Amino acid sequence: MKIGDLVKQHGVSVDTIRFYEKQQLLTPSARSEGGYRLYSHADNQRLSFILRAKSVGFSLQQIRELLQIEDNKSQWQCSDVKDKVQHKMTEIAEQISELQRFYQALAQLDQACCGGSVSATECSILTALEQGQPVLAEQHIPKQECAKC
Template sequence: MKIGELVKRHGVSVDTIRFYEKQQLLSPSARSDAGYRLYLEADSQRLAFILRAKSVGFSLQQIHELLQIEDNKSQWQCSDVKDKVQQKIQEISKQLAELQQFKQALQQLDDACCGGSISATECSILTALEQGSTVKPEQHKMPPQQQEQN
């Protein structure tokens, strides 16, 4: 099949296919006399594998490693694959913890800001970011006349 057929079958762009080729994740099985890339059913299955691995969060490098195992299954053990999944779970757990810290820090900034119509020169969020400090809600209160307006 030509690249256009592969694109339609998997719902990706030609650029995506070419990118995966540059990353050495996928390669056409042959070329036609006219120079068109030709793909076999095995190539389509490989692309499906790549897309599924990507959809569960594996990076391109990790997908490359999984494909090496896939290509030489008899030389690997199931535990090798499981280790890769467990490593990815640990990586995601770390990212989630970092995201939770970001959320808490942003929530502190949000809670401390009045969000009113006063000049941004008085904005507690900008002040905290400039000074590298955290702010507490009581540090930035809206002036009484603006509290009445909101």
């Protein structure tokens, strides 16, 4: 199996495959006489493993670690694997929290502004960014009654 075949099967680019090789994730098990990379069925499955791990959020570094276990399963325990999954879950939960904080802050800004076609000179969003006074939900004024806009 040549690199192009692999690429067609998995929908990644040739450059990506070669990049994964440089990253020690996937080394072809053989080379043709002309120097072409030749991939075995096992190599093919290894790529599947990598792409699935990627699809649940693991970084290439983390995938490298998972592959170390995969390559030598008998020397590792279930807990080693589960720990990696749980660690990743924690990481992602933290990222979600930060984004949710962003989202809530933005929602407050959003509520404070009528969004009308009126000069931005008194826009509550800009004011909040200038002065840093947290825009409270109570300050929201319905579009029709917004004094400023």
